[in-house]
Amino acid sequence: MTAITAENLIKDFGDFRAIDKISLSIAGGEITAIVGPNGSGKTTFIKSILGLVKPTSGNIIVNGVKLNGTFKYREQIGYMPQQASFPENITVKETIDLLCDIRNKTGDLSEELINKFNLQKEYNKKIKTLSGGTKQKLNAVIAFIFDPEILILDEPTAGLDPYASGILKDKILSVRKGGKTILLTSHILSELEDMAENVIFLLEGSIRYNGKVNDLIERTSSSNLERAIASLISGVAV
Amino acid sequence: MNKIFESILVFSLLGLFLTDYNCASITVGKNRAVTKIKDAVSSALPGDTIFVESGLYAEGNIIIRKPIYLIGLNFPEVSGEGNNEIFTIKGKNITITGFKLSNAGISFIDDNAAIKLDSSNHCSVYGNVLTNNFFGIYLARSTDCVIKNNTIEAFHSKESFSGNGIHVWYSKNILIESNTISGHRDGIYFEFVESSNIKRNVSFNNLRYGLHFMFSDSCSYSGNAFYNNNAGVAVMYTKNVDMHNNTFEKNYGGAAYGILLKEISDSKIHKNTFANNSSALYLEGCNRLEIKNNNFTGNGRAIRLMANSMDNKIIGNNFIGNTFDVTTNSLQNFNLFESNYWSDYSGYDLNKDNYGDIPHRPVKLFSTVIEKNKPALILMRSFFVEILELAEKIFPSITPEFLADSKPSMRKISN
Amino acid sequence: MKVLSKIVKYQLQDAFRSRWLAAYTLFLIVFSYGLISLTGDSSKVVLSLMNLVITIVPLISIVFGTVYIYNSRDYIVFMLSQPIDRKILFLGVYLGMCISLAAAFITGIILPILFYANYFVNNLADIFIVLISGIFETIIFIGLSFYIAIKNDNKLKGFGISIFCWLFFTVIFDGILLMILQQFQDYPLEKVSLLIISINPIDLARIWITLSYDISSLMGYTSAVIKDIYGTGWGSFITILLLTVWALWPLLLGLRNFNRKDM
Numbered sequence: 001m002t003a004i005t006a007e008n009l010i011k012d013f014g015d016f017r018a019i020d021k022i023s024l025s026i027a028g029g030e031i032t033a034i035v036g037p038n039g040s041g042k043t044t045f046i047k048s049i050l051g052l053v054k055p056t057s058g059n060i061i062v063n064g065v066k067l068n069g070t071f072k073y074r075e076q077i078g079y080m081p082q083q084a085s086f087p088e089n090i091t092v093k094e095t096i097d098l099l100c101d102i103r104n105k106t107g108d109l110s111e112e113l114i115n116k117f118n119l120q121k122e123y124n125k126k127i128k129t130l131s132g133g134t135k136q137k138l139n140a141v142i143a144f145i146f147d148p149e150i151l152i153l154d155e156p157t158a159g160l161d162p163y164a165s166g167i168l169k170d171k172i173l174s175v176r177k178g179g180k181t182i183l184l185t186s187h188i189l190s191e192l193e194d195m196a197e198n199v200i201f202l203l204e205g206s207i208r209y210n211g212k213v214n215d216l217i218e219r220t221s222s223s224n225l226e227r228a229i230a231s232l233i234s235g236v237a238v
Numbered sequence: 239m240n241k242i243f244e245s246i247l248v249f250s251l252l253g254l255f256l257t258d259y260n261c262a263s264i265t266v267g268k269n270r271a272v273t274k275i276k277d278a279v280s281s282a283l284p285g286d287t288i289f290v291e292s293g294l295y296a297e298g299n300i301i302i303r304k305p306i307y308l309i310g311l312n313f314p315e316v317s318g319e320g321n322n323e324i325f326t327i328k329g330k331n332i333t334i335t336g337f338k339l340s341n342a343g344i345s346f347i348d349d350n351a352a353i354k355l356d357s358s359n360h361c362s363v364y365g366n367v368l369t370n371n372f373f374g375i376y377l378a379r380s381t382d383c384v385i386k387n388n389t390i391e392a393f394h395s396k397e398s399f400s401g402n403g404i405h406v407w408y409s410k411n412i413l414i415e416s417n418t419i420s421g422h423r424d425g426i427y428f429e430f431v432e433s434s435n436i437k438r439n440v441s442f443n444n445l446r447y448g449l450h451f452m453f454s455d456s457c458s459y460s461g462n463a464f465y466n467n468n469a470g471v472a473v474m475y476t477k478n479v480d481m482h483n484n485t486f487e488k489n490y491g492g493a494a495y496g497i498l499l500k501e502i503s504d505s506k507i508h509k510n511t512f513a514n515n516s517s518a519l520y521l522e523g524c525n526r527l528e529i530k531n532n533n534f535t536g537n538g539r540a541i542r543l544m545a546n547s548m549d550n551k552i553i554g555n556n557f558i559g560n561t562f563d564v565t566t567n568s569l570q571n572f573n574l575f576e577s578n579y580w581s582d583y584s585g586y587d588l589n590k591d592n593y594g595d596i597p598h599r600p601v602k603l604f605s606t607v608i609e610k611n612k613p614a615l616i617l618m619r620s621f622f623v624e625i626l627e628l629a630e631k632i633f634p635s636i637t638p639e640f641l642a643d644s645k646p647s648m649r650k651i652s653n
Numbered sequence: 654m655k656v657l658s659k660i661v662k663y664q665l666q667d668a669f670r671s672r673w674l675a676a677y678t679l680f681l682i683v684f685s686y687g688l689i690s691l692t693g694d695s696s697k698v699v700l701s702l703m704n705l706v707i708t709i710v711p712l713i714s715i716v717f718g719t720v721y722i723y724n725s726r727d728y729i730v731f732m733l734s735q736p737i738d739r740k741i742l743f744l745g746v747y748l749g750m751c752i753s754l755a756a757a758f759i760t761g762i763i764l765p766i767l768f769y770a771n772y773f774v775n776n777l778a779d780i781f782i783v784l785i786s787g788i789f790e791t792i793i794f795i796g797l798s799f800y801i802a803i804k805n806d807n808k809l810k811g812f813g814i815s816i817f818c819w820l821f822f823t824v825i826f827d828g829i830l831l832m833i834l835q836q837f838q839d840y841p842l843e844k845v846s847l848l849i850i851s852i853n854p855i856d857l858a859r860i861w862i863t864l865s866y867d868i869s870s871l872m873g874y875t876s877a878v879i880k881d882i883y884g885t886g887w888g889s890f891i892t893i894l895l896l897t898v899w900a901l902w903p904l905l906l907g908l909r910n911f912n913r914k915d916m
Contacts, residue, residue: 616847617834621827
């Protein structure tokens with residue numbers, strides 16, 4: 001079963017081609033890492049899935065829904081951006097309430113992440129009084145709270161202390177066991193290697209590798225994912 | 239026989255004496271021996287009193303030459319039936335009161351009036367109601383007459399079909415007091431009148447001027463109210479006018495003035511109120527006027543001062559909320575502005591003498607601009623124009639630099 | 654509709670607790686209170702309030718609007734990752750901004766006036782027109798600022814355009830018009846100038862207030878054209894109609910651009 005499909009996806013920003021004819025399928029129920037250097041098209045690809053960026057041509061299909069200005073399909077998606085910000089004078093609780101209202105769901109506030117991050121005590125604080133780490137925890141909670149089918153996590157552990165990031169990784173793995181599809185990016189490749197089964201490597205807007213993490217390491221005869229990627233960048237054909 | 243004749247003579251002499259001092263009277267009415275005013279007038283002896291009971295009388299023109307009192311009871315209506323004058327008075331000591339007079343005929347040859355006093359003196363006309371006449375009360379070559387407490391109204395729509403409410407020509411020592419005049423051509427019209435008084439009248443909704451006078455020296459106007467007249471009040475070619483405590487209000491229109499003063503000299507304009515007129519006070523060829531302690535509020539232009547006016551003193555007036563306080567067509571100034579209160583003044587009073595320390599120049603640049611360029615009016619009060627005004631204030635170039643109040647009052651003056 | 658009202662409510666919760674809105678309200682209160690207590694003349698106060706409406710209100714609206722869009726970029730991106738229609742989100746943010754700034758304006762003007770209520774019994778109609786046009790200017794310039802900020806990703810450029818836009822409508826436009834009128838004095842430009850003035854939302858508000866206030870002077874000066882068109886109930890109707898058009902077109906353009914935009 002595929003969760004996300006891209007067909008001949010092209011995205012131009014003026015003269016710059018950020019995504020150059022990508023076609024791929026992302027398997028449902030697995031963790032897929034998207035890697036690539038800065039400017040490789042990672043973020044653009046993720047934003048295309050979320051409908052934030054409108055493709056120049058080509059299609060994206062999420063859970064069988066072809067994207068064309070629709071927004072309902074995002075009920076299936078939990079997104080954790082690198083940095084999210086909310087209006088400053090709103091409390092944590094009000095923000096969560098709003099998101100619940102939008103989805104017409106009561107979010108699971110007994111969600112284990114909230115307990116583990118100890119967020120209850122921040123409920124009535126205004127966003128502007130939160131530390132960067134706490135904001136990132138809030139982002140994580142919001143991504144998971146509606147128990148979505150697909151999770152898109154952009155640098156999820158950046159800005160979290162090692163303890164919190166450990167909690168988050170455990171959460172990702174447990175959700176994976178529950179059969180959810182997870183798409184994530186990170187600069188810390190060792191972290192990806194621990195979690196992801198699949199890896200998509202993008203370079204200059206094109207796919208250089210799309211397959212199992214283990215296969216990649218094997219084929220490049222590297223000791224780990226980091227080395228494997230390094231050899232991909234240096235031009236080893238796979 | 240001789241004795242009888244003698245006694246008749248004595249009695250009739252006595253009768254004469256008695257009517258003079260004991261008021262012999264005739265009553266006119268539908269059910270009386272005398273049914274016509276004309277008959278009563280012709281049979282009355284000098285000094286008699288004629289009472290007229292209520293009813294409608296239409297007897298053509300009634301001419302009165304002898305000194306009698308003509309008194310209406312419950313406002314009998316005397317009509318000119320739209321074609322003639324009603325009362326014509328040519329004599330002295332004649333009084334008309336308590337009548338309703340209507341429909342003196344419109345004519346292009348005769349100045350038909352409800353009451354005309356011609357070459358008369360010591361007459362009085364009071365407490366009458368005049369409705370829809372060509373002229374209302376008309377005085378010509380008369381002296382020492384009193385016109386008081388009359389209500390004079392007409393409903394004309396064209397100037398040429400309408401005469402004046404109170405028209406005075408070539409007369410002297412006339413008192414016009416507490417009349418209410420509306421809907422005529424000019425409410426009150428004076429030409430070649432001397433030493434007369436116009437007090438506490440109300441003149442409104444007239445087709446041309448509320449008050450119009452020319453060549454009338456040494457007259458005084460006080461406590462009158464003139465409002466909503468098509469062209470306001472016009473005073474021309476006159477000396478020694480005294481105007482005080484009058485109200486000039488809501489005279490709207492391109493050629494409407496609170497007062498238009500043309501060729502006036504040595505006159506006083508004190509303590510009047512000018513409110514919401516298109517132009518409150520217009521001075522053309524005026525000299526040595528004293529314009530003092532008046533209130534100018536909410537007018538389009540408070541004072542329009544033409545270049546040929548000199549030696550006028552504008553002192554102690556309030557200028558509040560007028561679009562333009564002073565406009566002029568000259569870059570010079572030969573008039574004195576002093577101790578006025580200007581709501582537009584933005585100076586300060588550091589020495590606390592209640593007068594601003596820097597002079598106020600009331601002529602605005604924009605008033606000069608729209609003088610020549612009317613469409614530019616749509617830019618009035620634009621932020622851009624305000625910036626220009628500020629620049630002009632600092633470096634006067636197109637407004638008269640010396641037209642300034644050197645002692646502007648910091649506070650509203652209680653007039 | 655339900656989602657829209659939720660978002661508007663959320664925006665308002667934020668705005669009404671914010672310092673900038675409190676500061677703006679306080680400024681307006683102090684300004685109008687100062688005006689009234691210093692001049693003590695209701696008609697002059699109306700004019701000064703008009704100057705507020707044709708200068709400060711548009712400036713604050715366009716600056717706040719521009720800054721808000723640029724500062725809320727991350728928030729907007731996040732909200733768009735949620736199952737929300739783009740149009741609804743845009744409208745929600747826009748209405749939140751309009752309502753909060755308009756509320757600040759109304760409070761800032763009304764409170765001091767209520768305090769001196771007996772001064773203003775004769776000027777109620779003028780005050781009402783000042784309020785309505787102030788609300789319109791707020792909405793119009795927020796619409797413009799949103800459009801500008803969405804159209805330009807470069808903050809500095811967007812901010813510059815916003816300020817220029819304000820300067821253009823408050824000063825430059827009238828300057829050019831006066832130049833044209835002076836240059837072509839000999840031609841009957843009355844109708845043309847009326848048409849030209851109708852395309853500037855600030856001039857529309859100014860003429861509307863001025864006409865109700867300076868009626869005596871305008872009756873004297875104006876030709877039948879201005880009087881007939883602006884000096885009547887029709888004038889108010891046309892003014893409100895044109896201001897509504899002005900409120901709508903930047904909003905619709907902004908909406909269209911936002912709908913297509915890559916975030």
